[in-house]
Amino acid sequence: MSEKWQALRDHATSVARRPIVSLFEAPGRAQAFSVDAGAARLDYSKTNIDEQTKAMLLTLAEVSGVAEKRAAMFGGEKINDTEGRAVLHTALRAGIEAKVFTDGVDVMPEIRKTKARMAIFTREVRTGKFVGQGGKITDVVNIGIGGSDLGPAMVTLALAPFHDGPRVHYVSNVDGAHISDVLKGLNPETTLVIVASKTFTTIETMTNAETARAWMAKKVTTPAKQFAAVSTAADKTAAFGIDSTRVFGFEDWVGGRYSVWGPIGLAVMLAIGPEAFEDFLAGGRAMDDHFLTEPFAQNMPVLLALVGIWHNQVCGHASRAVLPYDQRLSRLPAYLQQLEMESNGKSVAMDGSDLPTHSGPVVWGEPGTNGQHAFYQLIHQGTRVVPCEFMVAKQGHEPDLAHQHLLLVSNCLAQSEALMRGRSLNEARAIMQKKGAVGDELERQARHRVFPGNRPSTTLVYPKLTPFVLGQIIALYEHRVFVEGVILGLNSFDQWGVELGKELALALQPILEGGDVSGKDGSTQALVEYLRV
Numbered sequence: 001m002s003e004k005w006q007a008l009r010d011h012a013t014s015v016a017r018r019p020i021v022s023l024f025e026a027p028g029r030a031q032a033f034s035v036d037a038g039a040a041r042l043d044y045s046k047t048n049i050d051e052q053t054k055a056m057l058l059t060l061a062e063v064s065g066v067a068e069k070r071a072a073m074f075g076g077e078k079i080n081d082t083e084g085r086a087v088l089h090t091a092l093r094a095g096i097e098a099k100v101f102t103d104g105v106d107v108m109p110e111i112r113k114t115k116a117r118m119a120i121f122t123r124e125v126r127t128g129k130f131v132g133q134g135g136k137i138t139d140v141v142n143i144g145i146g147g148s149d150l151g152p153a154m155v156t157l158a159l160a161p162f163h164d165g166p167r168v169h170y171v172s173n174v175d176g177a178h179i180s181d182v183l184k185g186l187n188p189e190t191t192l193v194i195v196a197s198k199t200f201t202t203i204e205t206m207t208n209a210e211t212a213r214a215w216m217a218k219k220v221t222t223p224a225k226q227f228a229a230v231s232t233a234a235d236k237t238a239a240f241g242i243d244s245t246r247v248f249g250f251e252d253w254v255g256g257r258y259s260v261w262g263p264i265g266l267a268v269m270l271a272i273g274p275e276a277f278e279d280f281l282a283g284g285r286a287m288d289d290h291f292l293t294e295p296f297a298q299n300m301p302v303l304l305a306l307v308g309i310w311h312n313q314v315c316g317h318a319s320r321a322v323l324p325y326d327q328r329l330s331r332l333p334a335y336l337q338q339l340e341m342e343s344n345g346k347s348v349a350m351d352g353s354d355l356p357t358h359s360g361p362v363v364w365g366e367p368g369t370n371g372q373h374a375f376y377q378l379i380h381q382g383t384r385v386v387p388c389e390f391m392v393a394k395q396g397h398e399p400d401l402a403h404q405h406l407l408l409v410s411n412c413l414a415q416s417e418a419l420m421r422g423r424s425l426n427e428a429r430a431i432m433q434k435k436g437a438v439g440d441e442l443e444r445q446a447r448h449r450v451f452p453g454n455r456p457s458t459t460l461v462y463p464k465l466t467p468f469v470l471g472q473i474i475a476l477y478e479h480r481v482f483v484e485g486v487i488l489g490l491n492s493f494d495q496w497g498v499e500l501g502k503e504l505a506l507a508l509q510p511i512l513e514g515g516d517v518s519g520k521d522g523s524t525q526a527l528v529e530y531l532r533v
């Protein structure tokens with residue numbers, strides 16, 4: 001255990017029993033432990049972080065080389081060194097003047113060219129210039145998985161008030177139930193299928209793409225004309241039969257889980273139009289500028305990362321709940337699961353040694369207020385502490401339902417307050433006394449009504465869930481994951497941990513079809529025997 005971690009752990013032990021609420025006795029805590037980025041604000045004052053903790057964490061970021069790695073990433077260096085790739089998703093949202101070099105080549109002209117082609121295609125689809133066999137496209141089906149699904153699906157749902165194009169649907173799971181249910185209500189003659197796959201080899205996506213083509217072929221003479229593709233593999237999209245005019249390429253320096261900003265966002269662009277998509281990119285860009293220029297002590301992604309490191313690696317809280325009080329962000333937790341867990345769920349440091357700490361946390365969540373009626377019981381009274389990340393907009397998109405928005409906001413604030421304050425045994429006794437309980441029964445009942453409190457949370461507030469604000473939020477989390485990865489000393493941009501299962505699944509396919517199972521362990525053998533049809 002290196003000194004930097006040990007000092008933080010010792011400090012955490014020394015403050016562990018201190019009530020968070022007591023930190024508010026010092027005036028101005030909420031302001032001192034909040035940070036603004038544009039109109040968004042992150043309040044991390046309801047944590048056990050004090051000035052000393054903050055200073056130690058900021059030093060941790062500095063000595064871990066966050067600034068140097070940040071410059072290397074934006075500068076096109078091959079920081080994804082287990083795959084020998086640069087990491088330049090930020091170039092996808094860079095401004096019109098930007099030049100971004102990797103391997104001595106400015107990547108921006110190609111990015112702009114592809115974006116312009118996407119915008120032309122999008123306008124043609126939306127205006128009816130591009131038609132299906134049955135006329136104007138009414139529905140778009142995006143077939144992809146992981147980063148080729150979670151990002152665009154989450155963004156499409158989040159920006160529902162901005163939809164003015166065809167209906168957009170997503171198919172990801174290899175389970176035939178998914179594609180059947182989606183295609184059931186659609187007319188093949190007015191449907192456009194986008195096959196979204198960085199590699200164009202992912203078995204789930206290619207299988208679903210074949211299924212969609214067969215479905216379309218029953219009604220449409222030349223289905224390939226109603227297919228578009230988004231990929232880095234132009235040879236493979238051509239082999240699948242998709243005309244190059246409807247193929248939108250990108251380079252291998254865009255990781256799947258970071259790819260929504262470019263061609264993988266085509267379905268989003270079709271739903272909201274190229275202008276609103278530009279606003280989304282501008283939001284991401286604004287967060288990039290903030291991340292690049294603000295000192296660490298006022299840098300939202302850096303501070304959010306440090307809060308994460310404090311709770312997980314220092315205090316030992318193994319999971320983190322993301323709780324958007326924004327129904328349209330209901331897919332955000334799933335999106336963040338890939339972003340955070342595929343990026344930082346690793347045990348080996350860049351140099352091949354074992355990580356000296358735990359890897360990134362388990363990330364999970366659901367929108368409020370739904371979660372309150374499901375798992376908040378454990379968050380409030382369970383034996384493990386789950387740091388919570390709340391988020392809520394000042395305004396909703398439904399002016400007629402402002403009273404409902406008020407209820408939403410009050411619930412969000414109430415939860416973080418309840419987690420921090422808790423309810424003491426004496427308070428619980430008073431409640432039970434009022435209800436008429438006495439003696440042992442009063443004592444027993446009161447204990448069930450105690451909330452330990454002192455449970456940390458952060459709250460991200462923003463004006464309204466617009467394309468710009470959503471862009472800010474996603475880029476905030478991307479950079480948070482990056483900073484945490486640098487501090488942990490791992491490579492946030494590879495994903496070797498998904499490979500073994502893929503290999504074994506390929507080998508199991510023929511075994512399930514009747515092949516020799518004897519090389520498998522006893523459990524797998526027995527399960528294969530049960531599941532064989």
Ligand code: F6P
Nearest residue numbers: 146147148197198199202256498
């Ligand atoms: O298996 C994991 C993964 O490689 C993700 O990283 C990626 O987002 C997903 O599969 C889909 O990959 P592709 O876009 O190449 O189909």
